[in-house]
Amino acid sequence: MLSRSAKILAGNSTKPLFRFRGCLFSKQDARSLSTAVRHHIPATVDDRALISLFDNPKSIFGASPLAPTGLFGHPSLTHPSSLISLSTATLVRAQLLTERILRARDSREELLKVVKNLDRLSDILCGVIDLAELVRNAHPERVWVDAANRAYESLCEFMNVLNTDVGLYEVLKAVLSDPSIVKTLSPEAHQTALIFWRDFEKSAIDLPPAERNKFVSLSSDILVLGRKFLDGVNAPRLPTSIKPSELAGLQDKGMGVRLQLQAKFTQRDLLVYPGSMQAHMIMRTAPEEEPRRRIYLAANSSTPEQIEVLETLLRKRAELARLVGRDSFGHMTLDDKMAKTPDNVYNFLDALMKHTRPFAKRALHTLSQRKQAHHGLSSLPIIQAWDRDFYCPPEAPAPPIPLPPLTLGTVFMGLSRLFQNLYGISLRPADSASGEVWHADVHKLEVVDQEKGVIGWIYADLFARRGKTSGAAHYTVRCSRRTDDDDTHGDLTFDGAEARVRESEEFEAVKRHRLPNQDGVFQLPLVVLLCEFSRPSVTKGPTILEWHEVLTLFHEMGHAMHSMIGRTEYQNVAGTRCATDFVELPSILMEHFLNSPIVLSLFDVDETSTTRQIGNHHSDPCNSIDTYSQILLAAIDQVYHSPAVLDPAFDSTSELARLHDTRGLMPHVPGTSFQTQFGHLFGYGATYYSYLFDRAIASRVWRNVFADDPLNRETGEKYKHEVLQYGGGKDPWAMVSMLLNAPELKEGDTEAMREVGRWRIEDEVGQPGRH
Missing domain, CATH: 1.10.1370.40 (Neurolysin; domain 3)
Structure with a gap:
């Protein structure tokens, strides 16, 4: 999910060179815990x-x-103007360090320091950018927020210039082309150099000036379209009209009664907004199917303009990838990830889908039986998308044992x-x-x-x-x-x-x-x-704290x-x-x-x-349905970032409908277009599979490494020294392979991706995923 921005939560569509990092489901047998x-x-x-x-x-x-x-113990940061002054000083210092790196080929001694100086240049900029990112999201005073925005934008603009600086690229190329210099680099330094190298190449650095300018233009277009897309994701949907008679039998005795009284006294239909508390209550407790169907349609509708913004964004990303010689945006994005290629992502998702589908189908069968009994039908009915929450209301996560507040x-x-x-x-x-x-x-x-x-x-x-x-x-x-x-x-x-x-x-x-x-x-x-x-x-x-807050x-x-x-x-x-x-x-x-x-x-x-002695802990009986739905979202993310988007006949709604009708659990609902609300398509473009992937690995690590003795110091030290201490300085596959004592994973090849897909994803204590 992530560019190198200050927070772990979301990312940008294109990853800058000098990177800065800002911070989401078969009824299972009850587990009897005794300890x-x-x-x-x-x-x-x-x-x-x-x-x-x-x-x-x-x-x-x-x-x-x-x-x-001042802020974070910096004596100078006592006033908003000091943040502006610091950003100006940082620009001056970064420009001088950039000039030093550009002259490095004049001296072998300077070439030996290039990787360190590039990392230092990145840190000089990130140190202020990351601080400004925090201030603009957390500071209560508008004047500080405005100053942080100015500092952030000016430094990011300079960073974007560095991303396409041919001189810096040529200097780094000289370093990595000299075996005698490469031999002096530690594994961590070499990994850092490769990160810079890959990012330069993703920025069209070796293209002629006209094409490099086209890259910059496309990148700007993608950012603008991304903001428009997210604005649409967050825009309120139009309300739907619910007849008072359709509210009969609401199981919610609080809000349900109030809605019925409101309808009775006003003598007119109620307007219910998708996403509101009233809408959630109706979807979970309305015995009549029709109001749930209409709320679902309203919640998952899109304007033609919203669909066009998304599809234009996807096409621009594909054009950007083609410009740098990649088959698709997915190929370009995954090159430095654990998955490496879109085919490997599909291998993972296919294996995970094959493993999860029987559990999800079993849960769906249970829902169908409930719907049959509810309506007194002679045969099992089809479960529609608007039935999910009524026949299997989402349960609040709960601890595995009784706990005091x-x-x-x-x-x-x-x-x-x-x-x-x-x-x-x-x-x-x-x-x-x-x-x-x-x-x-x-x-x-x-x-x-x-x-x-x-x-x-x-x-x-x-x-x-x-x-x-x-x-x-x-x-x-x-x-x-x-x-x-x-x-x-x-x-x-x-x-x-x-x-x-x-x-x-x-x-x-x-x-x-x-x-x-x-x-x-x-x-x-x-x-x-x-x-x-x-x-x-x-x-x-x-x-x-509620249990979900503890999680x-x-x-x-x-x-x-x-x-x-x-x-x-x-x-x-x-x-x-x-x-x-x-x-x-x-x-x-x-x-x-x-x-x-x-x-x-x-x-x-x-x-x-x-x-x-501990009693039974029940997980959400429809957990596997939700996991399967998340797999489908990861799959459509891959489709949307494949070469298919450059086909003039590409239609994002048709692709989503085809996926649901061929591999989904519930049929696609005509007239809906959920993709315009799938905000992660911007921040997680081509990488939405990541959370499922890490859930699978985390489940295996928990079961095989920690579950039997979770407070064991020797195990903790192994995890600390074989995984956590390296950050991004070591191949993740090598770390996971060592931690799980699974040498077959070390290469991170196609079969390794399939193997992770075959692992069971255990529920994180009954809580759907967070990012």
């Missing part, structure tokens, strides 16, 4: 401090009036204890200086390694408020990078630039730290978690620990800066830990050794 809850150490001072930090509105942890500073503080304590068991790493509350955070709700955590001390920071902005971006996301504001071998003394300068260079260097200096028991000076990772939980208060008490927090903390542990020497491969179809593995795996009663016992402040 002995192990004794663990009593709550530590840090455990209780975490509870106090998040659960007590008057917690002592917060902004200190002493030692005022979980406060935000106790969940963070449980997370800290889990990380301590697995990695020897814990979370510790830290005071933030005045001006360091952007809102009083934001809490700062130190991530502490028992051997190395503080290895990074997490800023938790977890409570809903007006103006804050919705949903949950993990923002990488600062990546890992080794800095003591930067050779900044060799950077170019000119008269009048010294002050600007110094401003940028002082911004960078705050990030650098020397860790105990480790060589070198490192830029330590800093991430921000955004959620929208309810705020604790003196009158209402601490925030009590969300574990998911996002999986990304955060990847950022913390994936502390590489090159920022372009640090932490979550890895292949799109690998990045969700650590976060999905974290959800699986919530299947374990032993892990859940970590939520207890003073757990003692007991044996607890």
Whole structure:
């Protein structure tokens, strides 16, 4: 799902060279869980401090009036204008470093430093871009948001210039063409160089000027069309008219009664908007089929203009790919992913579809039996798309064992204890200086390694408020990078630039730290978690998390620990800066830990050794129907990014209907065109399969590696040192192969993709996927 933007949540359609990374289902047999809850150490001072930090509105942890500073501890970032000034200084310094790299062929010594300097150039820009991305999504003050937008746009514009800089490409080509220089590169440095090389090639860098200009023009068109497409995705659908008589028998005794009374007193049809609470209630509880059918049609309709925007976007992407010599946008996009080719994605999806279909058909048969009984029919009826939620209402996710109310503080304590068991790493509350955070709700955590001390920071902005971006996301504001071998003394300068260079260097200096028991000076990772939980208060008490919110927090903390542990020497491969179809593995795996009663016992402040018999845990009986539906979406994503879109007769609605009618569970509904609401077609173009892919791998890793003893330190260290620490600096297939002791996966070939497709996707504790 992802370009290298500041957050783990969505991505751009084309991936920039100097990349920056901003953070979704057969009735199964009930599982009888019985376990002995192990004794663990009593709550530590840090455990209780975490509870106090998040659960007590008057917690002592917060902004200190002493030692005022700027955002994230940068003394200069005290005012919106300072962010603009920093972006200007960053541009000056980036231009000077670019000039140094362009002159590298004058000296073998400089050629040896090209990869490091390219990564450093990327980091100089990303360090401000990623910070600005966070500010514009989280800061409550408009003046800060406006400044962040200006900084973000100016630096991204310069980054786009670098993407098509032929001189930089030629210098990198000289490095990679010299075996004696390549031999000096560490595996991580070589991987970083290859990332730059592939991105240059995807930017039409070796084409004649006219064609390169065409590439730039197409890229701009794609961004504009993408925004229009997403505007359409988010646009409200027209309401549908529901007759009062069609509301008879609504099973919802609250809203259903209110709707019926409203219809009775107004003596006219009700207008129900798709996506509203009323629409959801009708789809789940209306015994009559007709109102559900009309709401479904209204929710899945499109204007001709919306369809044209999507199809134009798909054609432009295909033209872009053809321009750089690729068969399709899918071929161009997948080249550096685990899948490598569209054929391999189809192999994965076909195997997964073949495995999932019997379970989904069995669930569908159950729904058909329910519909038959509901209508008193003599034969089994066809289940239509509008029947799904009525005959199998989606169930809220629930824990596998009965649990007391979980406060935000106790969940963070449980997370800290889990990380301590697995990695020897814990979370510790830290005071933030005045001006360091952007809102009083934001809490700062130190991530502490028992051997190395503080290895990074997490800023938790977890409570809903007006103006804050919705949903949950993990923002990488600062990546890992080794800095003591930067050779900044060799950077170019000119008269009048010294002050600007110094401003940028002082911004960078705050990030650098020397860790105990480790060589070198490192830029330590800093991430921000955004959620929208309810705020604790003196009158209402601490925030009590719903189970789906606990799942969300574990998911996002999986990304955060990847950022913390994936502390590489090159920022372009640090932490979550890895292949799109690998990045969700650590976060999905974290959800699986919530299947374990032993892990859940970590939520207890003073757990003692007991044996607890657990009752049955039921997953959503229609889980496999939803998984199969997600497979179909991944398949249509591949069709839409194949050479077929260049055929003048291509019709996105017809392709979707054909897929549903030939391989789907329920027939396509004439008059509908869901594809205009499938927003991931923009951010996940040709890579929507990734979440299913990582779900399959995470399920296998959980079962084969962690399930039997989820708190085993030796297992945690293996995962830490064979997967997490490499970030994107090692082939993901090699990491998965080593972790699962499965050498047949190491090459990541066609058969490896099929094999993953044959693996069972276990439900992440009953919760549909998150991104």
